[in-house]
Amino acid sequence: MIDYKEKIADLLGAHIEGLEKKEIVEMIEIPTDEKMGDYAFPCFRLAKVLRKAPPLIAKDLAAKIEGDPMFGKVEQVNAYVNMYISRDAFAADLISEVISDPDAYGKSNVGQGRKVIVEFSSPNIAKPFHIGHIRSTVIGNSIYKIYDALGYDVERINHLGDYGTQFGKMICAYRHWGSKEDVVRSPIKTLLKYYTKFHEEAENDPSLDQEARDIFAKLEKGQPEEVELWQWFRDESLKEFTTVYEMLGIEFDSYAGESFYSDKMPRFVKELENKGLLKKSEGAQIVDLEEYGMSPALITKSDGSTLYITRDIAAAVYRKEHYDFYKNIYVVSSGQNLHFQQWIKILELMGYNWAKDCVHVPFGLVSLEDGTMSTRHGRVVFLEDVLNRAVEKTKEIIEEKGVATDNTEEIAKQVGIGAVMFQELSNNRIKDYVFSWDRVLNFEGETGPYVQYTHARAASVLRKAGDKAAAEAAAGGIDTSYIVSDSAYELIKLIYAMPEVIRDAGEKYEPSVVTRHIINIAQSFNRFYHNEHILVDDENEKKAKLALVIAAKAAIKNGLALLGMEAPERM
RNA sequence: GGGGCACUAGCUCAACGGAUAGAGUAUCGGACUUCGAAUCCGCAGGUUGUGGGUUCGAAUCCCACGUGCCUCACCA
Numbered sequence: 001m002i003d004y005k006e007k008i009a010d011l012l013g014a015h016i017e018g019l020e021k022k023e024i025v026e027m028i029e030i031p032t033d034e035k036m037g038d039y040a041f042p043c044f045r046l047a048k049v050l051r052k053a054p055p056l057i058a059k060d061l062a063a064k065i066e067g068d069p070m071f072g073k074v075e076q077v078n079a080y081v082n083m084y085i086s087r088d089a090f091a092a093d094l095i096s097e098v099i100s101d102p103d104a105y106g107k108s109n110v111g112q113g114r115k116v117i118v119e120f121s122s123p124n125i126a127k128p129f130h131i132g133h134i135r136s137t138v139i140g141n142s143i144y145k146i147y148d149a150l151g152y153d154v155e156r157i158n159h160l161g162d163y164g165t166q167f168g169k170m171i172c173a174y175r176h177w178g179s180k181e182d183v184v185r186s187p188i189k190t191l192l193k194y195y196t197k198f199h200e201e202a203e204n205d206p207s208l209d210q211e212a213r214d215i216f217a218k219l220e221k222g223q224p225e226e227v228e229l230w231q232w233f234r235d236e237s238l239k240e241f242t243t244v245y246e247m248l249g250i251e252f253d254s255y256a257g258e259s260f261y262s263d264k265m266p267r268f269v270k271e272l273e274n275k276g277l278l279k280k281s282e283g284a285q286i287v288d289l290e291e292y293g294m295s296p297a298l299i300t301k302s303d304g305s306t307l308y309i310t311r312d313i314a315a316a317v318y319r320k321e322h323y324d325f326y327k328n329i330y331v332v333s334s335g336q337n338l339h340f341q342q343w344i345k346i347l348e349l350m351g352y353n354w355a356k357d358c359v360h361v362p363f364g365l366v367s368l369e370d371g372t373m374s375t376r377h378g379r380v381v382f383l384e385d386v387l388n389r390a391v392e393k394t395k396e397i398i399e400e401k402g403v404a405t406d407n408t409e410e411i412a413k414q415v416g417i418g419a420v421m422f423q424e425l426s427n428n429r430i431k432d433y434v435f436s437w438d439r440v441l442n443f444e445g446e447t448g449p450y451v452q453y454t455h456a457r458a459a460s461v462l463r464k465a466g467d468k469a470a471a472e473a474a475a476g477g478i479d480t481s482y483i484v485s486d487s488a489y490e491l492i493k494l495i496y497a498m499p500e501v502i503r504d505a506g507e508k509y510e511p512s513v514v515t516r517h518i519i520n521i522a523q524s525f526n527r528f529y530h531n532e533h534i535l536v537d538d539e540n541e542k543k544a545k546l547a548l549v550i551a552a553k554a555a556i557k558n559g560l561a562l563l564g565m566e567a568p569e570r571m
Numbered sequence: 572g573g574g575g576c577a578c579u580a581g582c583u584c585a586a587c588g589g590a591u592a593g594a595g596u597a598u599c600g601g602a603c604u605u606c607g608a609a610u611c612c613g614c615a616g617g618u619u620g621u622g623g624g625u626u627c628g629a630a631u632c633c634c635a636c637g638u639g640c641c642u643c644a645c646c647a
Contacts, residue, residue, distance in 0.1 A: 029589075042589060044627055054627075079627085080590070124647075161647060213645095258647085284645055293574070294643090301645040308647050335641055337575060364577085365640070372640095397609070415609090427584060430576070432640065439583075443609055445595045446584090453609050461606050504587090516585070519594085530602090530611045549606095571609080 001097040001496070004070070004085060008039055011065045012081075018049055034490065037075075037082035038090075044079050054079035087484035094496045095483075095547050099476050102554035106498045106562075111152030114326035117319055118144045118154060121250070122257070122332070124161035125237040126170055126191035129244050131381040131435050132366045132373050138424045138564065139363055140331035141250045142511035145562045150506050155323060159315070160257025162234050164308070166195065168216030171229050172208060173198040187236035196376055217305050220262055234259075247387050247417055249564060261314040265306050268313050269299060277349055287346055297342040312343050313350075320354055327357050329509065334362035334430065361509040364432035381435055391416035393441050394449075403570065414566040415449050422448025425511045425563050426519075446519050451556060452571060454522035458553035459569040461534055465546055473546035482544035487528040491548065494521045495555045502562065511563060518559035525552045 009024040016024065024041075031040045043057040050057055055078050062076040065083075073084040098105045120140020123133050140156075147154045173194035174183075182190040202208040219226040238255070245251065269285070272278045277287050283302030289295065299310050319328055330340065340360035347355035367373060373380055394416035398404055405411070423440055427433070443449035462470045483492065498517065505513035534545045557567040 026587075029587075032586080032590075032593080036590070040590085044589075047627075078590070164647060166646070282644075286644075295574085296644070298644050303645085305645090307645070311647095333641090334576065336647080338642055339647085341575090362576090367640090401607090401609080403607080431584080432577075433583085436583095439596095442596085445609095447595090447609085449609055450595095453607085457607055457610080464606055512585095516594090523594085526610060527612095529606075533606070535606050570607090 001499075002093050004039060004090075007070060008041070008065075008083065011068060011070075012041060012061060015061055015064050016046065019046075031082065036077065036080070037073075038085045038493065039083045041081040041083070042079055043081065087489050088480050090496070091480035091483050091489070091492050091548075092478075094492050095478060095480065095551055096476050098495065098551040098554055099474055099547060102474075102550060103558070105551075105554050106502050106558045107149045107151070108499060108503075109151035110503070111147060111150045111326075114152050115323050116147050116152040116154045116327045116329065117157060117323060117325045118147070118329045118331065119157045119159045120144070120331035121245075121252075122159040122161060123241060124166070125234050125257075126166075126188060126195065127161075127375060128188050128192060128380065129241060129383050130373060130375065131383055131386055134383050134386075134420070134424055135363045135366060135429070136331045136333065137245075137248065137250060138421050139361070139429055139511055141248070141564045142425055142514070142562060143329065143331060143361065143506075143509055145564060146502060146506045146511065146514070149502060149558075149562060152326070155254065155325075156252045157254045157256060157319075158252040160234075160238075160255055160259075162230075163258035163262060163311070165213055165216045165305075167219060167230055167233070168212035168214070169198045170194055170233060171215050171219070171226060172212045173201075174229065176201075183233075183236060187233070188240050191233060191237070192375060199376065213303060213305075217303055220305055230259075244384055244387075247384070247413070248421065249417075249566075256315075258308075258311045261311045261318065262306075264314045264318060265310050268310065268317065269306075271350065272299060272346075275350060277346070287342075287349070289342055289345055292345055294338065294342055294345065297346060309339060309343055309346070312339075313346060316343075316347060316358060317352070320352070325354075325357065327359060329359045329361055331361045331363070331509075334364060336360075337362055359509065361429070363429040367432070367434050369434055369436070386420055386440060387417050389437075390420050390441060393443075394419070397443065398571065405570065411568050411571050414568050415443075415452055415571055418452060418560070418565040419443060419448040421564055422451070422515065426515045428512055429510060448565060449571075451518055451522045451560065452565070452567060454525055455553055455556045455560070455567045456569060456571045457529065458525065458549050458556070461529075461549050462546065462553070465535055465542070469542065470546060470550070473543045474550055476547070478544040478547045479540045480544060482541040483548050485532065487524070487531045488545075488548060491521070491524040491528050491552055494524050495551055498555050498559065505562075514559055514562050518556055521552060521555055521559070525556070528552075 005025050005028050008028055009021050012024055013021050027041060029040050031037055043054045043061065046057050047054045055076065058076040058079050058081045062074050062081045066074045070086060071083055072086040075082050118140055121137040123129055144154050144156050170191055177197060178194060198208065215226060219230055272287065278285050278299065279288050284298055285300045286296040286298055289297060297309050298307050300306055316328065319325055344355050344358055347358065368379055368381065371379060391412050394412040395408065398408055398412060420440055426446065501513055501517045505511060534549060536542050560567045
């Protein structure tokens with residue numbers, strides 16, 4: 001496909017002294033108001049060098065590039081050179097590109113041969129999967145899809161919270177008050193009850209805390225009784241998580257959680273010591289980070305057992321040695337910013353020059369209307385309940401509209417669960433938000449169902465057109481003069497922008513960039529659909545318009561896929 | 572108290588340092604005998620938390636302040 005920014009930069013570059021082509025490309029903008037053209041070049045910055053007023057420079061440049069066949073029109077407005085691409089050629093280029101392989105549109109191979117690790121979801125074993133966990137899970141999955149589409153070789157790691165003193169507490173509670181049958185019947189609920197009970201009891205009996213720490217120390221030393229119980233808790237919990245992952249359509253390549261690194265840590269404690277980074281303090285071992293403006297990082301506790309950050313150091317080195325990653329991405333709540341800053345600084349101090357390739361991708365907090373989520377206090381919304389209610393609501397709507405088919409159940413899942421995921425991916429990930437049933441169950445306006453509906457509508461047009469007409473349109477060779485109206489052209493431009501949008505989303509680790517763009521495409525398609533009749537009598541006109549429908553449908557479908565969503569043909 | 576993040580229309584949110592700050596939603600008013608109304612069109616809605624600064628130009632960068640959230644030693 002033609003890269004217009006590149007071409008324009010070449011043209012302008014021939015008349016501008018002292019600016020690299022790259023700089024020119026960066027200066028080229030897409031005007032906010034489309035009446036100002038398809039591309040614009042602001043000339044303010046040239047004024048100093050050329051010692052001329054910006055509007056005069058713009059006028060000069062406009063005159064010089066005006067004749068190029070790429071443009072339908074070039075004009076100077078104040079300090080800007082506004083360029084209008086020749087619509088015919090633009091449309092022909094875009095349509096033929098998409099139609100040649102619709103499923104591949106938006107994909108690239110820039111990442112070929114490079115390994116990227118995305119660590120995401122990472123729930124704590126024996127705690128329920130609540131609405132707060134959806135963020136890491138869905139954002140991480142989308143980042144995986146985006147990097148995959150960019151051609152990277154991506155490894156998805158679920159760094160399960162399956163280790164630590166909490167398991168000492170759980171085993172302790174199980175031994176005091178537990179029952180095997182309860183755990184088997186409802187693992188997570190039961191284990192959570194133990195955990196809660198433990199905290200209640202420990203208020204009055206502090207010796208329990210010590211007991212729990214001792215149990216964890218045994219677990220870490222590999223005492224068979226403790227290991228067996230722990231393994232059992234882990235297996236049962238994972239079964240429950242799997243049902244949620246299946247609903248979301250999310251898979252992992254590895255479930256190597258914290259426990260996986262339990263035997264790999266002595267090496268790093270020693271390494272830290274050898275490199276003179278370790279300090280004793282109050283019986284514990286720390287890395288002092290004061291000169292970097294951070295509080296000290298605790299490496300081992302006074303009883304010798306390890307902490308979160310120690311395991312993360314071990315995990316990072318293991319991954320570098322095992323995968324030789326190009327990038328190592330952690331999709332973890334912004335509440336852990338300090339932890340990741342300390343961790344990256346320690347890797348740097350240890351002399352690992354790949355520390356810069358480790359990226360913490362933080363996201364904001366989810367709270368409820370009555371405060372922060374707290375499983376212990378019963379302030380919690382379970383993800384499974386949210387997904388189920390969204391599916392139920394979708395079914396109601398489908399029945400109401402009378403478009404039910406034999407696979408209504410399947411479609412309701414795709415739309416209902418997709419609605420929840422889409423909602424999650426529509427805002428900048430750093431924003432905090434308050435969970436609201438009204439919002440998550442709203443299917444109108446800028447929502448997942450809206451985009452899916454638009455896709456289904458495009459599919460419907462193609463069905464109505466008939467196989468023969470659709471196949472002819474898909475074969476190309478269309479007369480693009482039929483799709484250069486304002487609404488058709490706007491749609492074409494948005495579809496054209498898709499690959500760049502995906503790259504941008506990848507660079508920023510920000511799926512919402514894709515979400516917003518496919519909303520724009522859907523809005524633009526609906527406008528086109530309302531403004532113009534597609535299935536007209538004129539065969540050439542119909543063919544051209546159907547080709548645009550095929551392209552728009554592909555862009556939406558591929559975009560939804562990057563969010564981890566399905567694109568049903570009817571709904 | 573130290574550090575970090577956020578603050579934009581009634582509400583939820585957009586906006587590579589660029590032109591008149593845009594969407595959705597809510598309210599109000601329109602469009603289904605038509606290719607799908609989970610749609611589309613229109614009206615209205617703003618001192619971008621406050622005050623300074625940087626510059627041709629600031630919601631965006633810098634400083635101070637305000638409000639809210641996160642975080643700061645044996646949880647993760």
